[in-house]
Amino acid sequence: MSDIRLDHVTKRFGNVTALNDVSLSIKNGEFVVLLGPTGAGKTTMLRLVAGLEKPSEGKIYIAGRDATSEAPAMRDVSFVFQQYSLYPHLSVYDNLAFPLRAPGRNIPEDEVDRRVRKVAELVRIAHKIKNSATRLSGGEMQRVAIGRALVREPSIYLMDEPLSSLDAKLRAELRIELKHIQADLGATFLYVTHDQTEAMTMASRIGILENGNLVQIGTPQEIYEDPVNAYVAERLGTPRINMIPVGALPVNGVPDGTVTVGVRTEHVEVKAAADGPAEIVMVEHLGSENHLHVQCNGQHLVTLAPPAEHWRPGNRAQVALKRPLFFDKGGNRIATR
Ligand SMILES: Nc1ncnc2c1ncn2[C@@H]1O[C@H](COP(=O)(O)OP(=O)(O)OP(=O)(O)O)[C@@H](O)[C@H]1O
Ligand SMILES: [Mg+2]
Structure with missing residues (x-):
């Protein structure tokens, strides 16, 4: 199980309230997309679920247990950051293998190899697998970062604009791959994008954030047809x-x-x-x-x-x-x- 629940979560940085009293339940296997303008609190919400930040108030539950104070490593979560950071001294292959070779995992090398190659195909980077991570285009680096999150097969994926540097064709392909992966693994996704097509096509539900407030959450159709306010109405539709x-x-x-x-x-x-x-x-x-x-x-x-x-x-x-x-x-x- 990998359901996520935020219970009256507030996060302040000094006098900035990045998230304001947000309550939200994400069911096991759901694909929730967060939409909102810059500074709305999207990354903050992902970082809280990952355990990279602690709430100022409120609690976070993962799979029914209180995870508010749990270390990130305890949460079975993998994260694709908005600023994808690869290990520059490693090859694409070793970047992808890195999470599998973490101490204590004890995954045999032939299994590591199988998973790395499978993910490299999925994210369309197999042809550059021997390259060093610094010798890649922005879109290629982004694909390696997605691959590194996928290779571990955790139960929760947090992705912060993972497809933003890709051209339209690749973006459309990877959108479909990610949906397949989610369906195959039954994994729970919390996903940030500014791309309406991604939001409308990938989401089981869309959450609209404005100034740290979760203004509305619902299926793409509900958000589109039944917006609670003008702000939400203007976020979807081109x-x-x-x-x-x-x-x-x-x-x-x-x-x-x-x-x-x-x-x-x-x-x-x-x-x-x-x-x-x-x-x-x-x-x-x-x-x-x-x-x-x-x-x-x-x-x-x-x-x-x-x-x-x-x-x-x-x-x-x-x-x-x-x-x-x-x-x-x-x-x-x-x-x-
Ligand atoms: N470590 C931090 N210290 C101080 N303020 C922060 C910190 N992290 C985020 N903030 C502030 O919290 C608010 C929400 O930031 P957040 O990064 O969550 O926005 P976002 O919705 O992800 O925006 P973007 O679309 O630009 O990535 C912003 O006002 C931001 O300046
Ligand atoms: Mg952000």
């Missing part, structure tokens, strides 16, 4: 959700107290109309879809359009806003159900 002052454009069923109306790009419908109130001001061609930038009643909206629709700047249109989300003065969502 292009970003349209935020419109109430009254600027016609919207049905606006509840009392609404200050801002949020409409996702896929819910802004445009129809060509020579005398329509809206004007297309820019078209971004992305291949499989286009982004239309639309000006209407002084509001700038972004919407999606299939490439078969040949929109040009200057075209006039009618606009309809579907499935609006309503936010109050404080940015909190107003329930409509």
